[in-house]
Amino acid sequence: MAAVQETVDQVKAIDVDQYKYGFSTELEVDKAPLGLNEDIVRLISAKKGEPEWMLEWRLDAYRRWLTMREPTWARVAYPKIDFNDIYYYAAPKMNAAPQTLDEVDPAILETYKKLGIPLREQEILAGVQTSKVAVDAVFDSVSVVTTFKAELAKSGVIFCSISEALKEHPELVRKYLGTVVPVTDNFYATLNAAVFTDGSFVYIPKGVRCPMELSTYFRINERNTGQFERTLIIAEEGSYVSYLEGCTAPQRDENQLHAAVVELITMDDAEIKYSTVQNWYPGDKDGKGGIYNFVTKRGDCRGKNSKISWTQVETGSAITWKYPSCILRGDGSRGEFYSIAVSNGMQQVDSGTKMIHLGKNTTSRIISKGISAGRSQNTYRGQVSAHRKATNMRNFTNCDSLLIGDQCGAHTVPYMECNNASAVFEHEATTSKISEDQLFYCQQRGLNPEEATALIVNGFVKDVLQQLPMEFAVEAQKLISISLEGSVG
Amino acid sequence: MLEIRNLHVSIEDKKILNGLTLTVHDGEVAAIMGPNGSGKSTLSYVIAGKPDYEVLDGEILLDGQNVLELEPHERAAAGLFLAFQYPLEIPGVATMSFLKAAMNSQRKIRGEEEMATADFMKAVRAAADGLGIPQDMLRRGLNVGFSGGEKKRMEILQMALLAPNFCILDETDSGLDIDALKIVSEGVNALRDPKRAFLVITHYQRLLNYIVPDSVHVMAHGQVVKSGGKELALELEATGYADYKTLAA
Numbered sequence: 001m002a003a004v005q006e007t008v009d010q011v012k013a014i015d016v017d018q019y020k021y022g023f024s025t026e027l028e029v030d031k032a033p034l035g036l037n038e039d040i041v042r043l044i045s046a047k048k049g050e051p052e053w054m055l056e057w058r059l060d061a062y063r064r065w066l067t068m069r070e071p072t073w074a075r076v077a078y079p080k081i082d083f084n085d086i087y088y089y090a091a092p093k094m095n096a097a098p099q100t101l102d103e104v105d106p107a108i109l110e111t112y113k114k115l116g117i118p119l120r121e122q123e124i125l126a127g128v129q130t131s132k133v134a135v136d137a138v139f140d141s142v143s144v145v146t147t148f149k150a151e152l153a154k155s156g157v158i159f160c161s162i163s164e165a166l167k168e169h170p171e172l173v174r175k176y177l178g179t180v181v182p183v184t185d186n187f188y189a190t191l192n193a194a195v196f197t198d199g200s201f202v203y204i205p206k207g208v209r210c211p212m213e214l215s216t217y218f219r220i221n222e223r224n225t226g227q228f229e230r231t232l233i234i235a236e237e238g239s240y241v242s243y244l245e246g247c248t249a250p251q252r253d254e255n256q257l258h259a260a261v262v263e264l265i266t267m268d269d270a271e272i273k274y275s276t277v278q279n280w281y282p283g284d285k286d287g288k289g290g291i292y293n294f295v296t297k298r299g300d301c302r303g304k305n306s307k308i309s310w311t312q313v314e315t316g317s318a319i320t321w322k323y324p325s326c327i328l329r330g331d332g333s334r335g336e337f338y339s340i341a342v343s344n345g346m347q348q349v350d351s352g353t354k355m356i357h358l359g360k361n362t363t364s365r366i367i368s369k370g371i372s373a374g375r376s377q378n379t380y381r382g383q384v385s386a387h388r389k390a391t392n393m394r395n396f397t398n399c400d401s402l403l404i405g406d407q408c409g410a411h412t413v414p415y416m417e418c419n420n421a422s423a424v425f426e427h428e429a430t431t432s433k434i435s436e437d438q439l440f441y442c443q444q445r446g447l448n449p450e451e452a453t454a455l456i457v458n459g460f461v462k463d464v465l466q467q468l469p470m471e472f473a474v475e476a477q478k479l480i481s482i483s484l485e486g487s488v489g
Numbered sequence: 490m491l492e493i494r495n496l497h498v499s500i501e502d503k504k505i506l507n508g509l510t511l512t513v514h515d516g517e518v519a520a521i522m523g524p525n526g527s528g529k530s531t532l533s534y535v536i537a538g539k540p541d542y543e544v545l546d547g548e549i550l551l552d553g554q555n556v557l558e559l560e561p562h563e564r565a566a567a568g569l570f571l572a573f574q575y576p577l578e579i580p581g582v583a584t585m586s587f588l589k590a591a592m593n594s595q596r597k598i599r600g601e602e603e604m605a606t607a608d609f610m611k612a613v614r615a616a617a618d619g620l621g622i623p624q625d626m627l628r629r630g631l632n633v634g635f636s637g638g639e640k641k642r643m644e645i646l647q648m649a650l651l652a653p654n655f656c657i658l659d660e661t662d663s664g665l666d667i668d669a670l671k672i673v674s675e676g677v678n679a680l681r682d683p684k685r686a687f688l689v690i691t692h693y694q695r696l697l698n699y700i701v702p703d704s705v706h707v708m709a710h711g712q713v714v715k716s717g718g719k720e721l722a723l724e725l726e727a728t729g730y731a732d733y734k735t736l737a738a
Contacts, residue, residue, distance in 0.1 A: 435577075436540060436541075437577055438577045438579065440537075440539050440540065440561060441573065441576070441577040441579075442579070442591075443538075443560070443561035443562045443565070444537050444538075444561055444562075444564075444565055444570075444571050444573075445562075445565055445587075445591035445594075445595075445647065445651070446562050446565040446566050446591045446592070446594040446595035446598065446651070447562055447590060447591060447594045448560070448562045448594065449562075451590065451594055455579070455582055455586075455587070455590055456579060456582070458581070458582065459579055459580055459581025459582035459630065460580065460581055461581075462581040462582075463581070
């Protein structure tokens with residue numbers, strides 16, 4: 001109840017310019033030369049001081065990538081990307097890797113402050129900030145700071161940038177990297193394998209319940225720069241972690257590419273809850289600029305009775321192409337996908353999930369809420385498959401689409417594959433429109449059209465918002481309202 | 490006080506109201522009766538400001554203020570309430586949340602403080618009890634899965650909470666069984682007040698046995714063709730609308 005009011009207040013507080021993260025930060029930058037070739041891959045690897053095997057891994061990916069083609073099956077349209085017109089590495093100039101916050105460029109800290117991201121551990125500990133969340137902040141190609149590392153280390157949790165993990169825990173990275181999303185999985189994942197620059201690494205040891213929320217904030221700042229981050233999370237037997245990522249970018253006229261890979265691994269009885277609030281710059285109302293968000297996210301429930309839960313709130317990006325998926329390998333494992341995808345203006349979203357049931361008694365649940373406004377196109381694409389050994393697997397899918405206005409589109413493309421007679425699939429889908437009558441009814445009770453829309457939309461996405469960690473649910477609610485501003489009337 | 494003067498309204502080029510004139514004084518309960526298609530529901534929508542209706546001429550004054558210049562939510566904040574014939578469903582929005590959002594929005598427009606949550610909850614519970622609305626219904630999505638009678642009771646609950654000074658009841662009796670009709674009527678009667686006026690739109694005299702009107706107006710072809718006291722309703726019940734249909738034609 002309070003949250004609804006809050007949304008309404010926040011919507012009101014926003015002025016006409018809807019994307020409030022559109023500012024850019026002036027910094028001295030260390031950039032690789034424009035374009036992509038083996039030398040660039042070598043340069044990235046060298047910049048990170050990586051071991052030889054890692055360089056070989058990257059070069060192998062790069063060579064394979066050269067033979068691959070961009071996927072064209074998604075319901076999105078955009079001009080061909082010139083991969084040689086992108087900078088693959090850009091890092092704020094720093095003398096050495098910062099050890100404490102005081103060594104980080106104040107301009108970067110100021111940027112995160114503007115974004116409302118709590119980096120100041122002291123303040124959090126002193127109670128200035130109410131929630132305690134460990135943050136890894138990635139600025140263009142590099143991680144600039146990770147908070148609460150020491151405190152997490154006490155319980156054996158490793159939370160650091162993937163570059164650092166390659167130095168400090170190379171055996172862990174080598175053991176798991178690319179085991180969920182293989183190097184040659186798809187065009188963008190292969191590109192990522194060749195040129196990924198940073199991302200987060202999380203390792204939760206056996207039996208440990210991670211004592212705080214972990215989160216990573218990604219910020220693209222530089223012009224013409226791609227962001228290729230790689231995140232790897234491993235939850236050992238009986239452990240639990242909740243992880244959240246947030247993303248923003250400045251307002252730029254040209255399109256920028258973001259091609260990330262996220263790999264999650266759960267062992268027996270372990271659980272990973274992965275939440276995303278994606279708010280990359282969506283482009284202007286005519287579709288100029290904005291981020292191309294081409295992301296591969298996959299979790300592998302390797303152990304018995306393990307669980308991976310994806311929750312995503314997607315409001316940004318000019319184009320979103322992303323399907324956080326679960327491979328339900330361990331018997332009794334469970335995959336969940338909760339999604340809110342909002343599109344407005346000229347945005348294009350093609351998103352959904354894959355639930356691959358391999359083990360016995362595996363279950364999955366998909367709740368997808370698509371909201372389309374403006375002239376946007378919003379597609380849910382989902383695959384559920386039951387392997388012949390997946391005895392007694394169950395899936396429940398619910399896809400709801402809400403249309404605002406009469407120039408947008410909503411599409412639902414479910415794929416189901418069943419190779420086991422005992423499998424149970426349930427699929428529900430609805431498409432509705434915020435009706436003039438609903439709006440008038442709310443207005444008759446005193447709500448203005450924007451408040452009325454926010455209220456109706458909040459009701460529509462409630463099931464998914466409830467899945468987000470509390471402190472992010474409000475942020476997500478706010479984002480949704482902002483994204484839809486100007487869509488009424 | 491509500492004054493409607495020479496109101497001409499069309500929808501999609503079809504003329505519905507043809508110079509309707511009507512005055513409802515503070516404290517008065519005025520009943521509007523008339524055959525199907527006489528423009529009763531249009532009248533209620535136009536007063537509340539529903540889009541799609543085009544006002545060609547005339548004015549509607551609420552306490553001297555021309556409501557035609559106001560947006561629907563501003564009219565609501567000015568004290569206008571329409572109990573819908575078919576209340577809308579808002580899935581996922583708990584009834585309680587909706588009530589609070591509505592109440593605070595109206596207060597904000599009027600430049601008043603928000604109501605404290607505890608006071609608000611108390612007020613909702615009291616009003617709900619009076620209308621026989623169980624608490625768990627307040628936690629469910631607004632009107633979702635409610636029966637016809639429950640929806641109508643919910644309209645009266647909102648009316649009680651928002652404390653408007655001009656209430657329009659659009660065929661509130663339709664779809665109600667006799668018990669629900671009694672409950673709803675009692676709810677309305679409890680809100681009768683020297684400062685509050687009602688416009689009760691109905692087909693049937695039955696409702697007026699429970700909500701006894703001060704005046705009865707007969708509508709036909711988009712005009713008020715006859716006005717009288719409560720006995721006019723009884724007369725209509727006996728004779729039907731046939732005479733009026735020809736009268737205005």
